[in-house]
Amino acid sequence: MTAADRVPAPLLVLAGIVSVQFGGALAATLIPHIGAAGSVTMRLLFASVILCAVVRPRLRGYSAAAWRTVILFGLALGLMNFAFYGSLAHLPIGVAVTIEFIGPLLLSAVLSRRPSDYVAVAGAAVGVVLISEALHVPLDQLSWAGILLALTAGACWAAYIILSGRTGAAFPKLDGLAIAMLIATCFVAPFGLATVGDWSAPLLAKGLGIAVLSSLLPYSLELIALRRMSAAVFGILLSLEPACAALAGLLVLGQRLHVWQLLGMALVVGASILIMGGGGTEKDPAEAAAT
Helix, strand or coil: CCHHHHCCHHHHHHHHHHHHHHHHHHHHHHHHHHHHHHHHHHHHHHHHHHHHHHHCCCCCCCCHHHHHHHHHHHHHHHHHHHHHHHHHCCCCHHHHHHHHCHHHHHHHHHHHCCHHHHHHHHHHHHHHHHHCCCCCCCHHHCCHHHHHHHHHHHHHHHHHHHHHHHHHHHCCCCHHHHHHHHHHHHHHHHHHHHHCCCCCHHHHHHHHHHHHHHHHHHHHHHHHHCCCCCHHHHHHHHCCHHHHHHHHHHHHHCCCCCHHHHHHHHHHHHHHHHHHCCCCCCCCCCHHHCC
């Protein structure tokens, strides 16, 4: 038994949530220097190199269908991170994560098909309207680019959830994830390399930190935790991500949300607990570590 196996599973998941959201906050400090594409490229490049060095994925012996799946998985991963990091240039991280969360919420509701889930989705939609400040700020002053990018990231997150399960079934161990991360890196690199004009040690250190905090550490913790806890409990804990993102934004970036935004976030978190805690869908351990 390893040291991690002695830690209660919920604490491992909470540690993963804290890690990924503070990694996102760290990314928000890197974006002004090298852009969203450059930040995503650094994160995926470091994460894929480390993961491939550890996993050493096998590239032969897979069917054409398996390759189509992992390619789509990698593209969803790359676009999800690209869109989310783009939204951080326009929105506070707590707002961006809350809006992005609509993707997996809708997917869970559609797959479970319980009437209560559709009520929860309606409540979450009200929460997103509140957190976007659409009721208090003139429409022409809303950050439509940030909102659309966060919604795009949410749609890609839903696709990622579906494709991660199919990839896990087609590839052994973590081979599929490692290959998908390489594909995602190749997808964003042409955009990212064009915007990274500064490869100084401090920025590279931030990129490495983001890769560890947002990808490698949370995935490892959640993978261990999911061996000892149900998907329903994991879903409830995952619902804390928007609140944790708001805390990370406050502590790292000094971003403060208004009362109406906090109320909107509470509605989304409540809807997530109702939907994801209902056991309607099984979750892939990689799902929470992708944003």
